Amino acid sequence: MGILDRLFGTRPKSVPETPQIRALIERLLVLSPSLRLADGFRERVTPALTCSIDYVSHLVSELPQAHEASASTWLDDPYIHAFFAAADEVAHILSRSPELHAWFESHSLARETFAVLGMAMTERRVFGVEQVGDTVHADVVRTTLSFDDHQVRVCGETEADLREQIVQRVVEQIALEGLAQISADESRRDALVQERALLKTRLQLLTRHGAGTHKMLGERALSNAAERIELEAAIEANEREIGALGLKTDALAHELDVICDVLSHPERHTNVAMKRYRLNAMNVVIEASATPDGAEIVFPLAQLPASPLVERAFSLVRFARSDLVPLPTILDKDSRFVI
Structure with missing residues (x-):
């Protein structure tokens, strides 16, 4: 969105749903049914799909004749x-x-x-x-x-029919790339949550280890302090990485953002x-x-x-x-x- 859009609150023109776009939307919902629940799903995904269709259609039009x-x-x-x-x-x-x-x-x-x-x-x-x-x-x-x-x-029955099928399948593949990215983000989130739990457990054990005679006599005080600093820094870094992935409650919005971004940049x-x-x-x-x-x-x-x-x-x-x-x-x- 440009600066004038931000200043005056104008919205991009809506893109009409062609039969091809409707078919791809239904296919996308089969691949990821939860997208149906995302706010503004059809309004946002339609222009993104149009971008991919235009790009892929141009590539397919350059294919030599059958x-x-x-x-x-x-x-x-x-x-x-x-x-x-x-x-x-x-x-x-x-x-x-x-x-x-x-x-x-x-x-x-x-x-x-x-x-x-x-x-x-x-x-x-x-x-x-x-x-x-x-x-x-x-x-x-x-x-x-x-x-x-x-x-x-x-x-396909005709060459035109075949070329249309190619466009649909390539756009579907682009959408699958977005879903794979979402899956990777979720897997990364789960791994980070597990890592955070392990780090906090180690920190608790280290803290408890400082109780009793160890703390009274000063045994391993310096090494424990250094390890504690490293663990706290690791926990902070872990929290930042989880924060960068967004809140779990915003998963649907994040999923739609990723899909739209991927479909809007098909050349990548x-x-x-x-x-x-x-x-x-x-x-x-x-x-x-x-x-x-x-x-x-x-x-x-x-x-x-x-x-x-x-x-x-x-x-x-x-x-x-x-x-x-x-x-x-x-x-x-x-x-x-x-x-």
């Missing part, structure tokens, strides 16, 4: 060619997804689906041969890309970077100026919140029902390679 994932496009589509090692692997690998089979079963009239294809990307440095003019250079360091662990978990909690590579037919990274061969692909690389060190590439694909291989057949073929 590519037809099939054996017939493997040779001509540089994306499908890069993501799969051979044409006959496309349908086989995608058909491993139980979610894909379940989607087609629940949409009996659908001839195709749009889906998010997630993959693990590996970037390797290898030695190869490069020809420059009439000269062949050996032991040239090249970079290769490979994609594996293909996963299809989210499907999304780790998606657009990667751009120019690849030849062997998935070797090449420079555009070095040769006219190759094709450029652009795809997002996202960090998983649960595994900060793990990055996953993903792309939008279109997959036909006619290419779907029955799941029992897939499992039977895959089991032949299991020892």
